[in-house]
Amino acid sequence: MPCLNEAATVGDCVKQAREALAKYAINGEVIVADNGSTDGSRELAAAAGASVVAVPMRGYGSALLTGIASARGEFVVMGDADGSYDFMAIDVFLAKLREGYDLVMGNRFKGGVAEGAMPFLHRYLGNPVLSFLGRLFFSSEVGDFHSGLRGFRRSPILALDLRTTGMEFASEMVVKASVEGLRIAEVPVTLSPDKRNRPPHLRTWRDGWRHLRFLLLYSPRWLFLFPGALLMVPGGDLRPLHQDVRDQRRSAPRGPAAHAPLSLCDARDWHRGRDRPRYRGPRARGDGDRDLADAGLRADR
Numbered sequence: 367m368p369c370l371n372e373a374a375t376v377g378d379c380v381k382q383a384r385e386a387l388a389k390y391a392i393n394g395e396v397i398v399a400d401n402g403s404t405d406g407s408r409e410l411a412a413a414a415g416a417s418v419v420a421v422p423m424r425g426y427g428s429a430l431l432t433g434i435a436s437a438r439g440e441f442v443v444m445g446d447a448d449g450s451y452d453f454m455a456i457d458v459f460l461a462k463l464r465e466g467y468d469l470v471m472g473n474r475f476k477g478g479v480a481e482g483a484m485p486f487l488h489r490y491l492g493n494p495v496l497s498f499l500g501r502l503f504f505s506s507e508v509g510d511f512h513s514g515l516r517g518f519r520r521s522p523i524l525a526l527d528l529r530t531t532g533m534e535f536a537s538e539m540v541v542k543a544s545v546e547g548l549r550i551a552e553v554p555v556t557l558s559p560d561k562r563n564r565p566p567h568l569r570t571w572r573d574g575w576r577h578l579r580f581l582l583l584y585s586p587r588w589l590f591l592f593p594g595a596l597l598m599v600p601g602g603d604l605r606p607l608h609q610d611v612r613d614q615r616r617s618a619p620r621g622p623a624a625h626a627p628l629s630l631c632d633a634r635d636w637h638r639g640r641d642r643p644r645y646r647g648p649r650a651r652g653d654g655d656r657d658l659a660d661a662g663l664r665a666d667r
Contacts, residue, residue, distance in 0.1 A: 367447040368429035370401040373410055374563045375449040380414035383445075383453040390457045398447065399433030401425070411447075426567070427535030431528060434520060443517040449561035450483060451515040458553045459517030468522045468548035471508050471540070472515035477554030484557060485570070492574050496581070500537060503585040506544040508552060512536045512577070515555050522548055533573040534580040541584055 383396045398411040421432045445451045462470040497511040526542040
């Protein structure tokens with residue numbers, strides 16, 4: 367459980383998780399990865415029976431990476447410590463993991479989102495759009511990329527070399543697991559209103575942008591190739607115009623003839639492409655003059 371100032375809820379979450387371990391006869395441990403709490407969350411978690419791991423670097427991803435590295439079991443179930451998830455449902459995750467899946471995602475939209483549990487923008491815009499882009503970019507079948515309740519095999523997930531330290535860690539795990547071909551399953555989970563007594567750590571626009579930025583940077587086809595190919599379509603229509611400009615530059619006179627004055631008739635002929643003077647270079651003469659034969663001009667040194 368990642369934790370940052372969750373004194374109101376972390377103790378109950380740890381107790382519930384321990385009850386689940388006892389109920390299903392699971393030989394396990396409860397780890398709380400504390401991100402620098404100042405409200406006594408560490409002490410409350412330890413008193414409830416959790417192993418508390420101090421995480422010096424702030425961030426959702428930082429806390430989870432440290433907690434996963436500290437875990438001793440092969441199966442890991444992660445969930446928020448704010449009381450929004452039901453840890454008594456960990457048996458369905460373990461059942462899928464024992465079937466051979468590497469990552470088991472909890473899908474809140476299939477299990478049910480209680481009233482007030484998710485802000486309107488997150489429920490109808492942020493999560494659906496970002497999850498759709500994740501499925502589109504990486505050929506994934508995961509319906510809820512940002513679920514905070516998920517289970518996985520520790521070894522394959524550590525092998526993914528996850529690096530993000532913020533909320534985008536949730537997307538990184540799914541994306542890299544999909545790209546590497548890990549076996550992924552989904553199970554329905556319920557999301558309840560959290561019981562915290564502080565503002566949420568999640569920032570709608572900031573963290574939404576971080577998720578989107580990660581998806582784009584990790585998919586250069588959609589960031590560079592496809593937009594570039596799309597821009598080439600209208601750009602191709604400009605080729606005839608560019609060709610005309612190049613032809614005019616090639617046919618322009620060079621040398622002194624380029625600076626010779628043109629009469630009105632000469633200008634018309636010039637635009638019609640007729641009788642364009644050309645300079646073929648100087649030809650030495652005994653009297654020291656240079657002959658510009660094609661232009662019909664004569665220059666004295």
